[in-house]
Amino acid sequence: MTALAGPSADSFWAASLRRWNAVCWVLFAAMALGLTAMHRPGGSKYAALALLGCVVLCYALLDRFPGNPVVRPHVYLTVLVLALGGLAFLRGSYAALFMVTLPHYWMFGRTPRTSMAFLGLATAATLVGSWSRQGWSLEFFSETLVSTLIVVAVGVLIGLWAHSVVAQSTERARLIVELERTQAELSEAHQRQGAAGERERMARDIHDTLAQGFASIVVLAEAARAGLTADPARSAQQLRSIESTARENLAEARELVSSAQRQDVAAAGSVAQTLRRILDRFAEDSALTVVTDLSDVVCDQQTRIALLRCTQESLANVRKHARASTVGVILARRPYGVELEITDDGVGFVPEEATGFGLYGMRKRLVELGGRLTVTSSVGDGTRVLAVIPLEPPAPGGEERDKGSEGTG
The missing domain is CATH 3.30.565.10 (Histidine kinase-like ATPase, C-terminal domain)
Known part of the structure; x- marks a missing residue:
């Protein structure tokens, strides 16, 4: 099946593999006991046990060392396909192994196309092995061919359904990650916007109060200096205006500093x-x-x-x-x-x-x-x-x- 993205994918696959591994080991053990107890001693029995042992060994390496450079998922699936063909030829309970390992094609194939390819190879290998042993007999058509195709069809339907569910979960997880990232970006943008708005408000208040007051002081000071000799009374009045404007500017500055504590009425x-x-x-x-x-x-x-x-x-x-x-x-x-x-x-x-x-x-x-x-x-x-x-x-x-x-x- 398609791999999930992010931490949720890792946890999903880890939990799925742990649950299925426990089931697989029990089924592998049951198959080994069945081959030992039900088949008569001979070359075919030991060959079937050897094929099953190869599958179990590859699966154990894959389970124990998932990053092993030798036994990778596709190597394990290839060994499984060959083992199924050999067991079908030897009459070594290949049907039981096929049913036990059917989910592996979807778990280790990772993509629907790869999973379907390996499942098709496994189906072909079992049919070729059975045909090599049985020929074009009634038993081959009525039992082997029909039962194998039914099992494969059910496996395909279940695998595609599971892939659809996982794909939806993957998309949902991706959307959640994008939503969280967008929310973080919006929060940061709001903070920047708030800071920019506060700077603009302070600049506007300073321009409308202190800057205008200082401009008035400059104009009055220039007029007072120019009229010191010609009109001393007017200059004195302008100096008083300068003093008054400066006091008002000081009061405005204090009001700006304490504006957060002002009442709204x-x-x-x-x-x-x-x-x-x-x-x-x-x-x-x-x-x-x-x-x-x-x-x-x-x-x-x-x-x-x-x-x-x-x-x-x-x-x-x-x-x-x-x-x-x-x-x-x-x-x-x-x-x-x-x-x-x-x-x-x-x-x-x-x-x-x-x-x-x-x-x-x-x-x-x-x-x-x-x-x-x-x-x-x-x-x-x-x-x-x-x-x-x-x-x-x-x-x-x-x-x-x-x-x-x-x-x-």
């Missing part, structure tokens, strides 16, 4: 209050006109952080690129969630050509919360940033319907 109205402080500071530092319409929105901490980060990133982009004079910020609770809109009357840009990390980071942060980011802008027409994050509805209603039909504006 924020106080009612905290988003609007925090946004007002950010926008007041921005208006003071940039001297731009800031128009706000901020509603008190109750949301969890992750949504609150996403809204704050989107606001900080958008204001940083206005400061660095827009050359605007007016900025508008609207925070509102909609049936489908919370909506943050930031507009400016600056020079605008082409969103598809943006290459920085800021817009990507904002969009990624919102997607993780089930939301979306829409950026509308063109050169000379200002910019509109719309962030939408779904929230649990305050009462049963048509949130899913509103969410599906809502547009980006």
Whole structure:
């Protein structure tokens, strides 16, 4: 039969051989006793015993030394075929030996084709041996030929069935091994993906907090240095903004370190209050006109952080690129969630050509919360940033319907 793959194959063959070996030794001993007791002394009796002894010796070597370079499975099967032919010629209980060793063709042939070939040779050898002794007699046709073909047919059917069962077991074992390997690869991939996601989250948080704060400090420091002589009061105010921004950066750094211990619930109205402080500071530092319409929105901490980060990133982009004079910020609770809109009357840009990390980071942060980011802008027409994050509805209603039909504006 086809050899199984892996450790399960070794254990299967070892168990099968151990069980059948015990049976074979008993049957070989019974055959030897039968030849000794039932046949009259003479050359044919000793020749039959010698043939049986050769088979038993080869089988013992194969059983005791499976890796023996002299007696291999095919050598044993060849000796068995010759012994069957000789016993059939000598009338030496060849039928009993044929039936006892019938499973050996499938156990040691290893493949159906090889097993069938040796079984065919054994059948031919017994028939030729019997024909050489009996000739074309009625006994040869009615007993020897018919009984031999019946035994061989049954052996073939049983062997093919057993081969099919073992082949299915082999395929099942192979699939199990592949499944275990795939599960291990998936687990490793998930670990890598989790580590990459955590690195990306940390990079996004650092960019949206510390990096933006340091950029503000640099801008304020340059402006303060330039105005030390011409406008000392303005420079003093900018130095205070630098100090305040540095303190906020320090607080943000501590918050990032302890983010795993933060609670997931924020106080009612905290988003609007925090946004007002950010926008007041921005208006003071940039001297731009800031128009706000901020509603008190109750949301969890992750949504609150996403809204704050989107606001900080958008204001940083206005400061660095827009050359605007007016900025508008609207925070509102909609049936489908919370909506943050930031507009400016600056020079605008082409969103598809943006290459920085800021817009990507904002969009990624919102997607993780089930939301979306829409950026509308063109050169000379200002910019509109719309962030939408779904929230649990305050009462049963048509949130899913509103969410599906809502547009980006």
